[in-house]
Amino acid sequence: MTGLDSRNALLAALNRPSSRSNPYPLLSRLREASPATVGPDGTMLLVARHHDCGRLLRDPAMSSDYRRAPTLSSVPHTRMFVTLDPPDHTRLRRLVSKAFTPRAAAALEPRIRAIVAELLSAADPNRFDVVTGLAYPLPLQIICEMLGVPRRDLGLFADWSDRLTQSLDALMFRGDLADRDRAQCEFAAYFAQLIEYRRGRDDDDLLSRLIRVEENGDRLTHEELVSTLTLLLTAGHETIANLIGNTLLALLRHPDQFAALRAEPALAAGAVEEALRYDPPVQLVARTARGGYRMGDLDLPDRTLVLVLLGAAGRDPDAFPEPDRYDIKRRSGAHLAFSAGPHFCLGAGLARLQSTVVFEAMATRLVDPELVEVVHRPNVVMRGPSRLVIRAAGITC
């Protein structure tokens, strides 16, 4: 037991203002107690040690279908393939993965560089909210361009994406999902129209390619197409915004590391990789146990909900020496920020690329940046700042 007698107590502990600004002391206590059940009925298991998390995420005996968990089964949600098991998961992932090869990501690089340069040039060095001015618009613009969404509709997407990602807490902790359902309906109606408009055209964006799969092989139903688009939007936007925010905050709070990056902008990839370990944008993922699963001396009944605490795993001293130190020269590649196993993040390359381009540009263009204000989002599953204001002596061209 964790000393937390219910799921609500766990959510309340994670949601306290002190945990919101720094959840790691609490996560460290949860890791020491892990694996541990939550609540008197033991229907939820917390797993937080790096080794256990990695093993569990790769284990085919764990299901990603949350609807199997009795406590969540009444919750309707679309069949995004991140919540499916083989064979449906394998089929849908294969179709989409063609758009996320290293080559496809590299082809986007000039566009990413151009958007970053434009957003930095437009920023006011005296008061620059990096979230609204860069971290948020960059990935939104990229994912919308990949999907072929008209630029004038970006605002709609920002709103749906916010509402869908905020609902992740409600899903895990049994909150109100009415707004998530409304956002999903609005999103589905929008895409139904866009799909009709695009049908039969020979465009080369991701949406048009997925439509052709649907038309040709009948291997992607309309519902699957819409839920895949919803997944790509939510997975590909706020996560990167949070990664940019979390990386910048870590750098600002470790001036020696920022100085090292400025001296050697090629360390940008290392700064991002270390932030993925140190303060990951996705703090937890869920699985359900299939019958007779054993972890330590715990026997998990079929359908037990398992929360895998990725944020806690990244600070595990058994996996990372001095885990609370942010060190951009550390080789922290073994972190689990992108999960592991069959659901390993499809957009990891794209996320790394966008964030690395941002920090290369910041290293060369921001002169003496200082932190003015940071406010974290009131979310537990997705972690990142909603406001991150800096002041710089200048932003060079």
Ligand code: HEM
């Ligand atoms: C910093 C940025 C990102 C982080 C931290 C992140 C994190 C994750 C994590 C933890 C999972 C696994 C969920 C699970 O195991 O249940 C995942 C899956 C996924 N991510 Fe990402 N992600 C990021 C960016 C992206 C981007 C840019 C895209 C695409 C545009 C993307 C697309 C996906 C997809 C499609 C899946 C589902 C994979 C599957 O179920 O097979 N992600 N991501």
